[in-house]
Every structure is written in C-alpha cells, then in structure tokens.
Amino acid sequence: MKGFNHKDLLGMEQLSVKDIELILDTAESMKEVSQRDIKKVPTLRGKSIINFFYEPSTRTRTSFELAAKRLSADTISLSSSGSSMAKGETLIDTVKNLQAMSPDLIVLRHSSSGAPHLLAPEIKAGIINAGDGTNEHPTQALLDLFTIREKKGKIQGLKIAIIGDIEHSRVARSNIIGLKKMGADVTISGPPTMIPMKAESLGVSVTNNPVEAIKGKDVIMVLRIQLERQSKILFPTIREYSSYFGINKETLKNAKEDAIIMHPGPINRGVELANDVADSPFSVILDQVTNGVAVRMALLYLLIGGHRSDDID
Amino acid sequence: MTILIKGGDLVDPLKGFLKKQDIIIEGGYISRILPSGAFTETGPQISIIDASGKLIIPGMIDMHVHLREPGHEYKETIATGSLAGVAGGFTGLACMPNTDPVNDNVSVTEFILRQANKVGKLKVYPVAAITKGRRGENLTEFGDLKKAGAVGISDDGSPVVNSEIMRRALEYARYHNLTVISHCEDINLSAGGVMHEGIISTMIGLQGIPSASEEIMVEREISLARLTGCPVHIAHVSTANSVNAIKRAKEDGIPITAETAPHYFSLDHSEVLGYNTNAKINPPLRSPEDVMAIKKGLAEDVIDVIATDHAPHSILEKNLEFDKAAFGIIGLETALPLTLALVREGVLTIQTAIKKLTQAPASILGINGGILKEGSLADLAIIDPGCEYVLKEEDILSKSKNTPFIGKMLKGRNIITILEGQIVWSRDSERISC
Numbered sequence: 001m002k003g004f005n006h007k008d009l010l011g012m013e014q015l016s017v018k019d020i021e022l023i024l025d026t027a028e029s030m031k032e033v034s035q036r037d038i039k040k041v042p043t044l045r046g047k048s049i050i051n052f053f054y055e056p057s058t059r060t061r062t063s064f065e066l067a068a069k070r071l072s073a074d075t076i077s078l079s080s081s082g083s084s085m086a087k088g089e090t091l092i093d094t095v096k097n098l099q100a101m102s103p104d105l106i107v108l109r110h111s112s113s114g115a116p117h118l119l120a121p122e123i124k125a126g127i128i129n130a131g132d133g134t135n136e137h138p139t140q141a142l143l144d145l146f147t148i149r150e151k152k153g154k155i156q157g158l159k160i161a162i163i164g165d166i167e168h169s170r171v172a173r174s175n176i177i178g179l180k181k182m183g184a185d186v187t188i189s190g191p192p193t194m195i196p197m198k199a200e201s202l203g204v205s206v207t208n209n210p211v212e213a214i215k216g217k218d219v220i221m222v223l224r225i226q227l228e229r230q231s232k233i234l235f236p237t238i239r240e241y242s243s244y245f246g247i248n249k250e251t252l253k254n255a256k257e258d259a260i261i262m263h264p265g266p267i268n269r270g271v272e273l274a275n276d277v278a279d280s281p282f283s284v285i286l287d288q289v290t291n292g293v294a295v296r297m298a299l300l301y302l303l304i305g306g307h308r309s310d311d312i313d
Numbered sequence: 314m315t316i317l318i319k320g321g322d323l324v325d326p327l328k329g330f331l332k333k334q335d336i337i338i339e340g341g342y343i344s345r346i347l348p349s350g351a352f353t354e355t356g357p358q359i360s361i362i363d364a365s366g367k368l369i370i371p372g373m374i375d376m377h378v379h380l381r382e383p384g385h386e387y388k389e390t391i392a393t394g395s396l397a398g399v400a401g402g403f404t405g406l407a408c409m410p411n412t413d414p415v416n417d418n419v420s421v422t423e424f425i426l427r428q429a430n431k432v433g434k435l436k437v438y439p440v441a442a443i444t445k446g447r448r449g450e451n452l453t454e455f456g457d458l459k460k461a462g463a464v465g466i467s468d469d470g471s472p473v474v475n476s477e478i479m480r481r482a483l484e485y486a487r488y489h490n491l492t493v494i495s496h497c498e499d500i501n502l503s504a505g506g507v508m509h510e511g512i513i514s515t516m517i518g519l520q521g522i523p524s525a526s527e528e529i530m531v532e533r534e535i536s537l538a539r540l541t542g543c544p545v546h547i548a549h550v551s552t553a554n555s556v557n558a559i560k561r562a563k564e565d566g567i568p569i570t571a572e573t574a575p576h577y578f579s580l581d582h583s584e585v586l587g588y589n590t591n592a593k594i595n596p597p598l599r600s601p602e603d604v605m606a607i608k609k610g611l612a613e614d615v616i617d618v619i620a621t622d623h624a625p626h627s628i629l630e631k632n633l634e635f636d637k638a639a640f641g642i643i644g645l646e647t648a649l650p651l652t653l654a655l656v657r658e659g660v661l662t663i664q665t666a667i668k669k670l671t672q673a674p675a676s677i678l679g680i681n682g683g684i685l686k687e688g689s690l691a692d693l694a695i696i697d698p699g700c701e702y703v704l705k706e707e708d709i710l711s712k713s714k715n716t717p718f719i720g721k722m723l724k725g726r727n728i729i730t731i732l733e734g735q736i737v738w739s740r741d742s743e744r745i746s747c
Contacts, residue, residue, distance in 0.1 A: 090629075112636045114588030118588060118635075133518060135517055170518060
C-alpha cells in the first residue's frame with residue numbers, strides 16, 4: 001500500500017498534510033519520467049481514464065491527458081458540447097452512463113461548485129476535481145505547492161500573497177487551504193469587489209492594497225482577471241484595474257529579493273501582470289505548467305495505480 | 314353523530330392553556346367545552362376519543378404554501394398537499410399563485426377551490442397574484458378575485474419591483490379587504506446567489522445572497538405602509554435586521570405583520586455544507602446570529618406567524634448541481650414538531666406557539682378558524698407533544714420529499730385532525746408508530 005486511501009480527489013479540503021506530502025514526493029519521481037527520451041512507463045496499462053471537461057480548458061486538459069498517457073492509461077476526452085449534456089441529459093445521468101463503461105477514473109471540470117461532490121458517491125470510478133465552479137481546483141494547488149517547494153526548498157513558514165479576484169477563484173480557494181495546511185502564511189489582496197465576505201475566516205490576512213500585500217513576500221501568486229466578469233461591475237475598466245491592481249516591476253520591488261511570481265494561466269498580459277514581469281527571471285509560470293504534468297501523474301498513480309483492486313469488496 | 318374528546322389539555326390561543334377540558338362536537342360545530350368528566354352521557358350515537366396526555370389545538374392554518382396545482386402536479390397536487398397538511402395538523406392552507414397558469418384570474422382561483430372541495434380534507438385559501446402573470450406590470454382584478462374566494466394577493470417569489478405599482482396595489486387591496494403578502498427580495502442584489510452570503514459561502518465557493526437583499530425590500534414595504542396606512546404582511550422573514558426593522562415599524566404604529574418559517578429558527582447556513590440541495594431555499598438559511606434573532610422576534614411577537622413556505626420539488630429538480638437545483642423545501646409535516654421545540658427551549662409558551670400557527674394567521678388573512686370556542690366550527694387537531702421519532706423519507710405524505718429534516722429526530726406529532734366535525738386524518742390509521 002502506498003498510504004493514499006482516497007477514492008476521489010474532490011478538493012484540498014479533503015487532504016491531510018501527509019496526503020499532500022505523499023503526492024508531492026511521488027510527483028518528484030514522476031517528473032523524471034517526463035524528462036526521458038521515451039516518456040512512457042507501463043504503470044497504468046489497462047486502466048481507462050475519462051477527461052470530462054464541461055468547461056473549456058487548454059492547460060489542465062492537456063496536462064491530464066499527457067499525464068495519463070505517460071503512465072500508459074487509455075484516455076478519452078469529452079466536452080459538454082460534444083456530449084449528451086447538450087441534449088439535456090442531467091450530469092448524474094451522463095456520468096452514470098460513463099460509469100457503465102467501467103472507467104477507472106473520471107477527471108471532471110465543471111462550472112458548478114460541488115459538481116464532483118455530487119457525483120462521487122454515485123459512481124464506482126474515482127473522480128478528480130479538475131476545477132468546480134468557484135469552489136476548488138485542487139490539482140492546480142498541488143502543482144503550485146510542488147513548484148514552491150521545488151524553488152524554495154520548503155513551504156512551511158513562507159510568506160505568500162495571492163492577488164486578484166479571490167471571490168470567484170477556485171485556484172485561490174484551493175491554494176489558501178493547501179498553503180495553510182502546509183504551514184505557510186497567506187495574504188490575499190484585490191479590489192473590495194473581489195474579496196469574499198468574511199474572508200478572514202479562511203485564516204488569511206486581507207488587504208486591498210497590492211503593494212502592501214506584496215511587502216516582504218516569498219511568493220506572489222497573481223490570478224487571472226476574468227475579463228467576462230467586467231459585466232458584473234466588479235471593476236470599471238481593464239485600464240483602471242491594471243493601473244491599481246496590476247503587478248509590475250515597480251510594485252514587485254516591495255517583495256523579497258528572491259521572490260517568485262506564479263500565475264495559473266492563461267495570462268492577460270498587461271492586465272493583471274505586466275508583460276516584462278511575466279517573462280522575468282522571477283517568473284516560474286512555465287515551471288508550474290511542467291510540474292502540472294508530474295503532479296497529475298502522481299495523483300493518477302496514487303488513485304488507481306494497481307492497489308485499488310485490493311479494495312474492491 | 315356526537316364526538317366527545319375527553320381527557321385532553323386544551324390550548325386556546327386566546328383564552329390560554331386549559332388543563333383537562335372535554336370537547337363535544339355536534340353537527341360539525343363545537344357545541345360545548347366542559348371540565349373533564351362533566352359530560353356523562355353515553356350511547357351508541359356518541360363516539361369517544363380519548364385524548365389523555367394529549368393537547369387539543371385549533372386546526373392549524375398555514376398562510377404560505379405552494380400546492381403546485383395547476384401546472385406542476387408532478388411536484389404536488391391539491392390532493393397530496395391536503396393529505397400532507399392534515400397529517401401535519403393543518404385544517405387550512407393559503408396557497409401561493411405561482412402555478413401554471415398563474416393564479417391571476419378568477420378561473421384559476423375557482424379551479425383551485427373546486428379541486429380543494431373535491432378532496433375535502435381541509436380548507437384551501439387561494440392567494441392570487443398582485444400583477445398579471447406576476448410580471449410586476451398590471452394589477453390583477455382584485456375585486457373579482459376576492460369575490461371568487463381569494464383571501465390575499467402576492468407576487469410571491471417575483472416581488473413587485475416597481476414601488477409605484479406596489480403602492481397602488483396596497484391602496485386598492487385594502488378597499489377589497491385582501492391581505493397583501495410580500496416576498497421581500499431585491500432581485501438585482503440577490504441575482505445569481507444560491508445560499509446565504511457569509512462564512513460558509515466563502516468557504517465552499519457558492520455565490521451568496523446578502524441579507525441586505527431581503528432587508529432593503531422589508532424597509533421599502535414599511536415605507537409604503539407608512540405612506541399609505543395600508544397593511545403589509547412580510548413573508549418568510551429570515552434576517553436579524555429584518556426583525557429589527559419590523560420591530561421599529563410596529564412600535565411606530567405602522568400596519569406591518571410578519572411570518573417566518575420553521576427552518577429559519579431551526580437551521581443555519583452550515584446545513585448547506587456538502588452541497589446539500591435540500592438546504593437550498595429562498596430566502597436562504599442564514600447565520601446562527603440570524604437564527605437567534607428570529608427566535609427573539611417570535612418571542613417578542615415582532616413575528617406574528619409561523620408559516621411553512623411548503624415548496625415541493627421533485628427529485629428531478631433537487632438531485633442536481635447545487636446552483637442548478639430548485640429553491641425550496643417542504644414543511645407541512647414538520648412545522649408542528651419544530652415549533653414545539655421552541656416551547657421546550659423556553660422561547661415561546663405553548664399558547665403563543667399555537668397562536669402563531671392558528672389564530673394569528675387566520676386573523677391576518679381575515680378568515681374564520683384558529684380558535685376553540687363553543688359555537689365555532691370544529692376544526693381542530695389532537696397532538697402528542699411527547700412523541701419522538703426520526704423523520705423517514707417513506708413516511709412523508711407530500712408528493713415531494715425535499716426536506717433537510719429527513720434523518721433528524723423530531724418531537725411532537727399530530728394524532729388526529731378534525732375538519733368540521735369529521736375526522737380527516739388519524740395517525741393510527743396511517744400505520745405510524747409512537
């Protein structure tokens with residue numbers, strides 16, 4: 001046994017510190033596989049994984065797909081427009097039908113918070129939450145934790161700022177939970193319209209001023225501003241957002257000298273992140289993407305890597 | 314046929330808690346109320362109900378239910394809603410107009426009454442729409458609706474946004490003696506929200522409905538009642554500040570009455586954890602502080618009435634992603650035990666608790682009932698306040714089973730419901746234990 005006793009990965013909320021450490025440690029050996037000439041091991045041969053993406057995604061979907069293929073699993077990708085959901089089938093029915101074809105794992109991206117929580121008890125296959133509404137995006141948080149640990153050698157005691165639309169960000173919520181569990185000190189920042197009600201209850205410091213948020217931080221996580229949310233009157237113009245809340249070389253001077261910049265992508269260059277910052281040596285944005293594959297390989301392995309047949313009752 | 318109910322303790326909302334009174338029912342009316350044992354006649358024409366250790370209360374009146382007929386019979390019908398009602402101890406239900414077609418005209422009002430008559434288990438009091446199609450634009454024909462049997466008007470979950478229209482509705486409704494019931498919600502402020510905005514919504518990433526969306530409309534209705542002098546009844550109060558606003562309005566002599574629902578004093582927003590769609594309600598379950606304030610509002614009589622907002626939805630509308638699931642829970646079969654819990658907690662006396670389920674709503678709607686006295690119609694319920702049981706889905710008589718109280722321990726149960734001297738429901742006949 002590998003000591004990872006979960007059928008599903010619904011969120012960071014459900015993981016213990018030990019679970020997280022195990023995932024990150026496993027991801028280190030998985031990362032090595034991606035650096036080989038022949039990037040494939042037979043670990044998950046004979047396993048099938050369905051990537052069910054109800055919302056559009058490039059990074060996460062490709063990353064899961066490559067992770068599965070590098071472990072020799074068979075994968076199928078579905079999107080909502082090409083699935084029966086477009087014909088009015090309920091989510092539970094769609095997924096029960098998928099279950100009837102005996103997949104080992106379903107990777108679900110969905111626009112409704114709690115969608116994977118709804119499905120997990122209904123089906124035998126494991127579910128990985130690849131982002132649910134404005135709730136969680138646990139694999140993003142895990143790859144962020146991995147990247148931080150890789151760059152900083154530890155997570156415990158680091159000072160981290162998360163900046164942007166916290167309220168509508170599943171990346172922020174998962175990272176806050178994960179970072180707190182691993183002993184980091186988290187500050188969130190963004191315009192008042194993007195800070196959730198009673199945000200302090202999440203165990204973070206809150207400031208609207210990004211300069212103040214960045215001050216003395218080891219890690220700056222910048223969130224994508226969802227331009228389509230402008231219609232919700234969260235900010236008047238993109239121009240004003242970037243001038244008050246965008247991160248640029250000048251604001252970055254307040255961070256620690258060796259601070260790293262992270263972003264879950266896709267970046268709106270010149271909006272939340274200045275062009276030159278995104279490409280600066282501080283930026284670990286592409287390392288995050290690289291590590292994403294390794295972390296997802298680790299999760300696939302831990303969830304369905306052979307041992308679960310022992311558990312079948 | 315004469316019925317003698319003997320040995321029970323009588324709860325009269327006006328006269329108080331009377332120990333050991335016997336009730337004699339003749340010809341559908343309460344003919345006499347006597348000290349226990351004083352009635353000594355016997356004979357085959359007298360049917361005796363032993364109510365020892367039980368409470369006798371007026372038939373409960375729920376001034377806020379959704380019976381779903383016409384249009385949504387797969388959720389509930391007037392027949393199944395009536396059955397759930399009498400099982401819960403109700404003899405009167407005021408049903409909201411959000412049917413399909415909307416109850417905004419005489420023919421729908423008459424249809425509802427005709428269906429209710431056919432069932433014959435309890436009295437149904439239609440609440441008609443304020444505006445045609447509940448669209449907030451043109452007033453319905455209040456006079457004709459009243460004549461057809463409507464007791465009140467409300468646009469229910471689509472509150473009248475235009476304050477001028479609401480003002481005219483209040484003025485015109487008073488002339489026709491129709492109770493105006495307002496579902497208070499600023500629908501722009503609440504748009505997209507699916508639960509109370511607070512710690513829990515922040516924690517689990519669901520869009521919040523701020524308390525202010527209710528309070529703004531409560532304050533508007535108070536302002537309009539002050540302006541016009543016309544009464545307004547505030548539906549399902551859920552927040553502390555709504556209670557405060559209504560309290561001040563009442564102190565100022567403004568004609569405001571208010572109701573809350575049992576779930577607002579029994580549960581808080583943490584019930585949603587795990588994305589429980591049976592805890593998805595509008596207004597939403599609020600914070601523990603709001604729950605305390607609702608209880609205080611009931612105790613201080615700021616909130617006059619307990620009404621269920623019985624809102625049946627089929628599993629098809631609940632077994633969904635949380636944001637796609639329908640708002641609403643059923644309440645007819647749990648109102649009594651949840652209200653009796655407030656008596657055990659010392660929030661309300663038994664007399665006040667029962668008043669909020671009987672005489673108070675009857676008085677606000679301007680209908681008969683809700684009292685026990687010689688000469689009044691024999692609409693009453695015999696309840697066992699000590700009966701403890703776990704609510705099971707299969708025991709629910711409503712067509713829909715959407716309630717967060719399934720699996721929870723409840724205490725207090727209706728045993729017998731009598732409508733105009735006829736036993737319309739009896740627990741023994743429904744194979745339910747305790």
